[in-house]
Amino acid sequence: MHSNVKQNVVPLITPGLKVACSQCNLRELCLPFGLSESDMIRLDCLIGGGRKLKRGQHLYRAGDPFESIFAVKTGFFKTDVLTEDGRDQVTGFQMAGEILGMDGISTEVHACNAVALEDSEVCLIPFTELEALSSEIPTLQHHLHKVMSREIVRDHGVMMLLGTMRAEERLAAFLLNLSQRFTARGYSPAEFHLRMTREEIGSYLGLKLETVSRAFSRFQDEGLISVQQKHIRILDIARLKALLAPPDGRIS
Amino acid sequence: MHSNVKQNVVPLITPGLKVACSQCNLRELCLPFGLSESDMIRLDCLIGGGRKLKRGQHLYRAGDPFESIFAVKTGFFKTDVLTEDGRDQVTGFQMAGEILGMDGISTEVHACNAVALEDSEVCLIPFTELEALSSEIPTLQHHLHKVMSREIVRDHGVMMLLGTMRAEERLAAFLLNLSQRFTARGYSPAEFHLRMTREEIGSYLGLKLETVSRAFSRFQDEGLISVQQKHIRILDIARLKALLAPPDGRIS
DNA sequence: GTACCCCTTTGATCTGTGTCAATGCAACTT
DNA sequence: AAGTTGCATTGACACAGATCAAAGGGGTAC
Structure with a gap:
């Protein structure tokens, strides 16, 4: 079967x-x-x-x-x-x-x-x-x-992500990380194919798959990326990065 | 000054x-x-x-x-x-x-x-x-x-904690981990002094200090532990452990 | 010994994300 | 080509934990 x-x-x-x-x-x-x-x-x-x-x-x-x-x-x-x-x-x-x-x-x-x-x-x-x-x-x-x-250092970065970031920040960080790693391997920084499901992304990022999906949709609505199932194209990498460093600083 | x-x-x-x-x-x-x-x-x-x-x-x-x-x-x-x-x-x-x-x-x-x-x-x-x-x-x-x-394995455990556990589960896991490490060093498994503030515990566990404080209070109300500022005494280690393995399984 | 400051506790309210549910889409199987 | 199945999207609602705020307590420094 x-x-x-x-x-x-x-x-x-x-x-x-x-x-x-x-x-x-x-x-x-x-x-x-x-x-x-x-x-x-x-x-x-x-x-x-x-x-x-x-x-x-x-x-x-x-x-x-x-x-x-x-x-x-x-x-x-x-x-x-x-x-x-x-x-x-x-x-x-x-x-x-x-x-x-x-x-x-x-x-x-x-x-x-x-x-x-x-x-x-x-x-x-x-x-x-x-x-x-x-x-x-x-x-x-x-x-x-x-x-x-x-x-070990990478794991600490993930702990930071899981401990301090909100859903959209986590997803932005995830996409930027993938982009950077694909770039290092000679692939396009802006366009790639996700090999994992929304559920697996969610598990990695400490989110439910619905939240991941919604965040993708919101990014798309705002013109940051285009999403078609597993095909991702980053349209505005600067604004995506800006999501990680909120303008107000959020300094404790 | x-x-x-x-x-x-x-x-x-x-x-x-x-x-x-x-x-x-x-x-x-x-x-x-x-x-x-x-x-x-x-x-x-x-x-x-x-x-x-x-x-x-x-x-x-x-x-x-x-x-x-x-x-x-x-x-x-x-x-x-x-x-x-x-x-x-x-x-x-x-x-x-x-x-x-x-x-x-x-x-x-x-x-x-x-x-x-x-x-x-x-x-x-x-x-x-x-x-x-x-x-x-x-x-x-x-x-x-x-x-x-x-x-590396420890970090993965923390990622699991941050990614999948709720506030009380995180705190229970934290206390049990401390208890186990104190035991390995010949100290009491049930009674110890926290060296860190609520805020530091919160940062480690991906929670706000108020949430940590409330969880401590709830544990105390339920007779699991006794808390006096930084002095902790574990009263019911079995029930504390049970918090980590919910009876309904929660198997996805 | 005393005063200050930081830490902690607790309450009231708000909000982001989870949960539940239904529909849509696409790929693979037959 | 149609059917099946798994994955993704979207909506409505609930709730855990964050945020804002105020008061109390203990340790530390002098």
């Missing part, structure tokens, strides 16, 4: 898919950043091949034993936490060049779920081997620490 | 204050966890002495160059982020054995402020040296990664 898009079959590692970091056009965004050619080749050697996922498939689930972190090669992911009592919180959306799975290091078990929001491809980076290599390559070690620290 | 408690004078490093990790009764909670005696002594050697802070003093400020991380030896801290437009979000409260400052690794500059909420003492851990040592001691390296990962 279900299409294979939703089956969540555990995907096999596809060894033929291996593409060396040194050849990868994401290397300036990803883990190998800053490495010399020769060090990059050493990193190539430990990366355990790629893995392809269909839309809807889990890369890992909360409770899975932690063995690797993952670098997104193509596609789009979400991570979410869910508690016994049924709460569900999207903790992030990840795109090409971003690292997934660091939540698992602390307990040796993944703390959240990672799901592909479109057909995607990741590199598998066995963590024990990565630690071993990074103790030999200071640049790699330091960059790994930077990546983890960046995740 | 101001008392010296509020002056935020940059405190000097106090070399005489140095206490070795190997002698520290927090070593099982802190960075040296799991190290052999000899490795712990090597860690001792790089720890750059202690630093004492009066209540209200900053350990570091957003924008300060990043050089060290810090381990809380005694006392209590808060970290907060503030943006140009005047938003202010408390991102965490740290107590003995917890590590501060990892936000600075990614950009070489601290991303938030750390303030002592009572007279406190920290160990200074120069980060470059820590990286160097950790590449020689795999256990130390791995534990550092665990500490950073734990921070």
